[in-house]
Amino acid sequence: MRFDLETLDPGMGYKLLAATVVPRPIAWVTTQSAEGAVNCAPFSFFNAMGGNPPIVTLGLLADAARGWKDTPRNILETGEFVVNLVPYRLAEQMNITCVDAPNGVNELELAGLTAAPSAHVRPPRIAESPISFEARVMQTLETGPHQLLVVGQVLAVHVDDDLVKDAARGHIETRKLDLIARGGGADYYREGPTFQMTRPRWADLAPKG
Numbered sequence: 001m002r003f004d005l006e007t008l009d010p011g012m013g014y015k016l017l018a019a020t021v022v023p024r025p026i027a028w029v030t031t032q033s034a035e036g037a038v039n040c041a042p043f044s045f046f047n048a049m050g051g052n053p054p055i056v057t058l059g060l061l062a063d064a065a066r067g068w069k070d071t072p073r074n075i076l077e078t079g080e081f082v083v084n085l086v087p088y089r090l091a092e093q094m095n096i097t098c099v100d101a102p103n104g105v106n107e108l109e110l111a112g113l114t115a116a117p118s119a120h121v122r123p124p125r126i127a128e129s130p131i132s133f134e135a136r137v138m139q140t141l142e143t144g145p146h147q148l149l150v151v152g153q154v155l156a157v158h159v160d161d162d163l164v165k166d167a168a169r170g171h172i173e174t175r176k177l178d179l180i181a182r183g184g185g186a187d188y189y190r191e192g193p194t195f196q197m198t199r200p201r202w203a204d205l206a207p208k209g
């Protein structure tokens, strides 16, 4: 079956992508308004997109009722955000922060989370999260009405000490992170079995003789 998205209901594209591009990592994003109000919400249209400089991207979709969500509004206003990652033990608290709260509600307080100061940007990081990326906007692209693609440069990475294997080499205990990821609908993934593959070398694959 083929879905030709330009001729179908506009909600179809989201449904097909969200149900098939899985598992998606979750960025638990903290921002501040120009007036200093702290905001926090999860976003699974998120990934790492560069190493030098280190780049993360966010896909912030329109809110049917409000137009802009608070997160894109704050990012457009201030050019700064923090991505916190979500281990299984914080899943319920992460879920609370996506509540459709009225303007001005601090979702960190609502979920019983602690704001810790960032070093390079004004929005705080979430103290309970084991990994946080302080980021400055490199570019934004309005990809639709009230829909924003954000490209951010990571200025600092905070990692819980017990997850650092070798600080000098930048080696992290990835399997201990126990991060959750988003699936289709209300499904979430938790880290399960892994398998290993090494990159093939042409010297081994090239026809002999």
Ligand SMILES: Cc1cc2nc3c(=O)[nH]c(=O)nc-3n(C[C@H](O)[C@H](O)[C@H](O)COP(=O)(O)O)c2cc1C
Binding pocket: 026, 039, 040, 041, 042, 043, 044, 045, 046, 059, 060, 061, 062, 063, 068, 069, 070, 071, 072, 094, 095, 097, 098, 099, 100, 182
């Ligand atoms: C796990 C999870 C992933 C989400 N991913 C996205 C996303 O990628 N893009 C988006 O616009 N909304 C996403 N949402 C919905 C937002 O979190 C929700 O609209 C939130 O209320 C926005 O908050 P804000 O207005 O404070 O920015 C997600 C929600 C959850 C629970």
